[in-house]
Amino acid sequence: MSEQKKEIKTKEEKKKEEMILFLSKSEEKEAFLSRANRKLLTDPLNDDNPITVQMLGICSALAITVQLRPAIVMSLAVIFVTAMGNVVISLLRNLIPNRIRIIVQLVVVASLVIVVDQVLKAFLYDVSKQLSIFIGLIITNCIIMGRLEAFALGNKPWKSFLDGIGNGAGYGIILIIVAFFRELLGSGKLLGYEILGHKGLTLADSTGLYALGYENNGFFLLSPMALIIVGLVIWYQRSRNRKLIEES
Amino acid sequence: MDLLNLFVKSIFIENMIFAYFLGMCSYLAVSKTVKTAVGLGATVIFVLLITVPLNYLIDTYLLQPGALRWLSEDYANIDLSFLSYIMFIAVIASMVQLVEMVVEKFSPALYGSLGIFLPLIAVNCSILGGSLFMQQKDFTGITEAIVYGGGSGIGWFLAILAIAAIREKIAYSNVPAPLKGLGITFIITGLMAIGFMSFMGIKLEGNEDTKEKTTASTIQIEKNKPDSKTVEVTLNKTKNE
Numbered sequence: 001m002s003e004q005k006k007e008i009k010t011k012e013e014k015k016k017e018e019m020i021l022f023l024s025k026s027e028e029k030e031a032f033l034s035r036a037n038r039k040l041l042t043d044p045l046n047d048d049n050p051i052t053v054q055m056l057g058i059c060s061a062l063a064i065t066v067q068l069r070p071a072i073v074m075s076l077a078v079i080f081v082t083a084m085g086n087v088v089i090s091l092l093r094n095l096i097p098n099r100i101r102i103i104v105q106l107v108v109v110a111s112l113v114i115v116v117d118q119v120l121k122a123f124l125y126d127v128s129k130q131l132s133i134f135i136g137l138i139i140t141n142c143i144i145m146g147r148l149e150a151f152a153l154g155n156k157p158w159k160s161f162l163d164g165i166g167n168g169a170g171y172g173i174i175l176i177i178v179a180f181f182r183e184l185l186g187s188g189k190l191l192g193y194e195i196l197g198h199k200g201l202t203l204a205d206s207t208g209l210y211a212l213g214y215e216n217n218g219f220f221l222l223s224p225m226a227l228i229i230v231g232l233v234i235w236y237q238r239s240r241n242r243k244l245i246e247e248s
Numbered sequence: 249m250d251l252l253n254l255f256v257k258s259i260f261i262e263n264m265i266f267a268y269f270l271g272m273c274s275y276l277a278v279s280k281t282v283k284t285a286v287g288l289g290a291t292v293i294f295v296l297l298i299t300v301p302l303n304y305l306i307d308t309y310l311l312q313p314g315a316l317r318w319l320s321e322d323y324a325n326i327d328l329s330f331l332s333y334i335m336f337i338a339v340i341a342s343m344v345q346l347v348e349m350v351v352e353k354f355s356p357a358l359y360g361s362l363g364i365f366l367p368l369i370a371v372n373c374s375i376l377g378g379s380l381f382m383q384q385k386d387f388t389g390i391t392e393a394i395v396y397g398g399g400s401g402i403g404w405f406l407a408i409l410a411i412a413a414i415r416e417k418i419a420y421s422n423v424p425a426p427l428k429g430l431g432i433t434f435i436i437t438g439l440m441a442i443g444f445m446s447f448m449g450i451k452l453e454g455n456e457d458t459k460e461k462t463t464a465s466t467i468q469i470e471k472n473k474p475d476s477k478t479v480e481v482t483l484n485k486t487k488n489e
Contacts, residue, residue: 055430058272059373102370103341110334118330133380136333140373142273223267224441231427231434238426245425 040162044170046241050143051174052234053244057143062178062226063134068191070130071179075172077116077135079165082144085109086164089152096153105148106139113138143171178229186220251395258399261448262381264374265407266441271374275408276433285412286405287361288369291347293401295369296378299343300397301390303336303379311335336379344370374404411437 050056057078064070088108089096096104117135120128128135138144147167152160183189188196188210197208199216219225238244264270271292278288309315311332316323348366352359359366369375378400387393414436423432 052430055276056273058276059270059377062269062272102367103338103345106337106341106370107334110337114330114333117333133377133384136380137270137373137377139333139337140371140376142371142373145371222442222445223269224438224445226269227434227438227441231431231438234431234434235424235427238431242426245428 037159037162040159041166041169044163044166045173046170046237047244049170049174049237050146050167051171051230052237054143054146056146057141057171058230059137059141062230063223064131065175065179065182065226066186066221067130067183068176068179070127071175072172073120073124073127074131074134075168075175077120078138078141078143078171079168080116081109081112081138081141082147082168082171083161083164084112085144086147086152086160087157088112089148090155090157090160093153101153102145105145109144109148110139143167174230174233177233178226181229182220182225185217186225188214188216251391254392255395255399258396259403259406260444262400263403263407263444264377264400265404265437266444268377270377271372271404274368274372275404275411275437276430279408279412279415279433282409282412282416284361285408287358289405289408291366291369292372292374292404293398295340295343295347295375296397296401296404297394298397299336299340299375300378300382300400301393302339302343304382304387304390304393306335306339307332307383332380332383336376340375340379341370374400407440410440 044050048054051058064074085105085108089105092104092108113136116138117128120131120135147163151163155163180190183191184195188194188199194208196214197206197210199206199210203211203213262268265272265275274288279285307315309318311328313327313329314324315328316326344367347369348359351366378397381400382393382396385396387396411433415433418432418436427435
């Protein structure tokens with residue numbers, strides 16, 4: 001008798017434990033930053049980077065990397081548009097007919113970009129002049145369309161929001177790396193501050209590295225160097241992260 | 249502006265890919281074989297040839313500040329230019345949809361071979377970029393818009409054709425493993441862009457417009473030139489002294 005009772009008890013306990021486990025799991029699923037959700041944020045930074053791995057969004061990325069400041073503004077703008085666009089499309093995902101979804105997506109993205117453009121014109125006019133048409137080109141930035149198609153159309157708003165932020169940040173990282181090298185080596189400045197010393201008209205006037213005879217490499221200001229730097233970044237990333245190496 | 253000058257300029261000097269990096273995504277994704285590259289390039293030419301003039305008309309008669317003057321003088325102060333992104337992209341998306349339907353109806357074989365890349369043209373940055381550059385350039389007539397659209401399309405076509413041919417050949421060469429695929433394509437594109445920069449020196453007959461310096465890089469060059477010259481001059485002076 002006692003043994004049977006024990007068995008029943010243990011069964012009940014097991015059930016309870018299972019219930020607790022189940023509850024905790026479901027809680028974990030609903031937690032705002034569960035492991036799966038954190039993965040959505042961190043994956044695009046390295047393993048699933050939009051530029052170097054998914055091959056998206058290169059179009060408008062490279063031409064604005066001559067200086068660090070516009071690159072940072074551009075990445076913030078893209079993070080905003082990917083996150084908000086993902087949320088909007090994810091809210092609408094059950095209402096959009098499949099045949100016209102591309103036009104709907106483009107309209108949503110275009111209106112978000114208009115907001116960004118007007119805000120930049122109001123508060124950061126000089127940067128918005130520097131970015132010229134490339135703010136408008138966020139609309140056709142393939143990261144945004146790609147994430148809308150691949151993620152927001154099939155997932156809930158919060159997850160889509162995280163995915164948008166993660167992918168925008170992955171794009172921003174590459175942009176900032178490229179802009180860092182181009183501005184530092186091309187003009188010896190970062191964000192407009194002279195890092196490598198001041199370049200005077202003669203050797204005697206200059207300070208820092210320039211006093212030793214260093215010259216800016218003007219080549220880094222030209223557009224082809226952006227491509228080559230991204231190529232080198234990819235080389236570095238893949239030699240550290242061997243599973244990303246392509247077959248052909 | 250001289251039409252021929254504009255044409256050559258839009259193909260070589262202001263090449264969509266090598267000077268502005270526009271349309272890079274499909275350029276990298278579809279350039280594995282020459283055949284698909286040619287198909288996509290031809291469609292890009294076609295779509296640019298139609299959308300740039302269409303958007304030119306929309307821009308001049310609807311969107312520019314004061315463009316609505318043709319309706320009545322009351323509307324002369326209206327500035328709708330903030331709407332240009334959404335209008336341009338609507339025109340482009342509907343054109344691409346139209347092209348898709350026409351191709352599907354009249355040439356199912358071509359439709360099959362292009363597949364997913366047809367709708368992708370809608371988000372090819374070079375198409376929207378063409379319209380936005382057109383807006384910046386203040387063309388005086390629709391012929392210039394047509395020539396510009398066609399020229400930049402041909403430039404894009406040339407670029408994707410060249411890289412596809414190179415990638416077909418490079419499949420047999422010994423590239424470091426981490427650099428294979430995307431990495432080496434980026435570097436090759438960079439080298440090709442350096443090559444294309446040599447076209448910058450070309451000057452055809454006709455009045456050169458000096459105010460057209462839209463890329464950040466060319467502006468940088470302009471900024472840098474006088475600097476380096478003065479440095480050289482001062483260095484020479486010190487030597488002479």
